[in-house]
Amino acid sequence: MHISVTQALLIALAAYLGSSTWFLGVGYFTVYRPLIGGTIIGLILGDVSTGMKLGAAINAIYLGFISTGGTLPGDLIFAGYIGTALGMAAKLDAPTAISLVVPLGLLGSAIWFLRMTVDSLFVHWADAFARRGSLRGVAAMNIWPGQILLLLVYGIPAFLIVYYGAPAVQSVMAVVPPKVVEGLAMVGGMLPAVGIGMLLNYMAKWRIMPFFLLGFLLAIYLNLPVLVIALFGLIAAALHVQYRGSLPATQKAEEAGAAVSLEAGEPRKRVTRADMFAAWWRWLVFSHSCYNYERLQGLGFAHSMTPIIRRLYDTKEEIVAALQRHLVFFNTEPNVGALVHGVTVAMEEERASGRRQITAEAINSVKSGLMGPLAGIGDSLTQGLITPILLALGIGLAQQGNLAGPILYVLLESAAIIGISYFVWMEGYRWGKVAVERILRAGLLQSLMEGAGVMGLTVVGALTATTVSLSTNLVIKVGPQAVKLQADVFDKILKGLLPLSLTLLVAWLLNHKRSPLTIILIVFAFGLIGTWIGLLGWG
């Protein structure tokens, strides 16, 4: 397939948009993922179905992808967008394309490092605007320089690789010996085991591992559609949470301490509901717009506070002080962590209303104290549970050629992320510091996470059955009889025995401190050599 200049430019633009947090503020959770990236590339190249299936296959190896605190194992834009485009242009089948995508993802990590480093510079430009009390200037510094940089560092490589790389991949694949191509396909069949293994290593406790097997068996023996298996998983989760015994005694937060009453007669400054919405929206969309190593989301935080500062403070000195107070280091999981913002707005209101004991230090110590713990919960919940579960579902549907896969994923994921973010932001404002205890003590979160773990494992079990593949060509001669190891032995014991064992082995290796990269290299060597000597193959 030939990729035209226009198509390459569109792909470059899509790669930028995918890497940005724009798109309703849930970009990182939706368009960043190869399932969606592949679908978009398919749309640009005029074959949505192929793009979607390729994206789904690529996404399977990044199912265990969790980025925390600006650390990123591989880059999903390079893997998903550029990988799909190259794969489609060279007409590669999914397993072969997957094996080529891994090095692309690693290459992309360098871009991330570059971006985080250069963005540190822009924060100092924002500092200059803050010194002049310019709310607009600080907002502009959060939006523009970082986004222009992102457009350049993703757009240019994407264009070059796609436009010039596609013919190169085609001509290379044409001269590679068929045995090697077959070996690459074998590697591609095994690689999803690494992604799933990473997720299992993170998500699975041994006591809920049977649910993984449940999903696997439902898929491999009953061939049930993934959506149905997900519903079975939901039933299993509901039963599990109900029957696993009561949680440690939950305790209501002392609500008495919550309301900070003001001395009577004192005029009170308040933000309006529209201010709150404007601030929340800025955070949702621009929290990572200028993400950098120096202060991480610090500029994003200050930007989100601009509508609040504009409402509460009048003099230039107050505005300068407020901007500078919020331009310091900040980093949390942006959705569950939005609770911090709610609490901060409540404290800023108190301060603006003249309560002197709410000092700048008090505000910043609450911010820096809460951001860590909430990031821990947030990353476990959003990146560790909600995203991989819904992705597993979306990938399963997409593999069946169903466009509902990516669409359903985007809708459900956006609803979850936006819902959490809005809810905790408003709760934080309403209850102040006590909101944290109120939400955590309710015990609901723990049940929710336990249940999500059960449902997730069921879906991931099903995905293991449909995405991981490995089979042997080995024939053992017993006297006059030739016993085909795969058909006559393994398949008689348990269908999918090899893929299942491989996936569990990867999870075990990761648990025993082998790095994912080492495992990927072993998979490449084993797949290529195994196919070459005739150990592996589809018979």
Add this chain to the structure above:
Amino acid sequence: MTNIALVRVDDRLIHGQVVVKWLHHLGCKDILIVDDELWGDNFMQSVLRLAAPPGVRVHVAPTQGAREQLNRIVSQPQGVLVLVKSPPTALALHRSGVEFSAVNVGGMAAGPNTTRLFKSVSATQEQITALLDLQARGVRVYFQIIPEEHAVDIQELLHERGPVPASTSVPASKETAAPAVLPERLART
């Protein structure tokens, strides 16, 4: 003495990298946070306890009481994850007789008078001095944000960087002369 799995300097204490990555990597069921300020803050202690994943116990101790507290923890064979906010606390711990052979520096925010050392790790002169003192006491000091990444030893980092990286400062502070003193200090290593 109770087995220590890892001593980590991280001013955000329990957060995403620690919960999602390190706890899974180490398999620890106990976290000991050594911090004098936190010792006196019941609210934050309760938040940190609630924020820890189910099954993980969070203990808090002041610097001086850390050794006794550590002995009291009946830990799993995986050991205890010790978290401190700043290098001087780690140094004080080592001085008070808590035995550990390595310190993982994982996160220190940029602020007034800090120099960026590594990714999201910035340090003041005092903090760098504490790290170098720890190294002088035979403790391996290394930078590593999450377990999947390569660890970079302090001498490797300083050797590689040569001159100290550009200084950074938050808006509230003026540029200070502190970074200018650094090269001599670092040159000794």
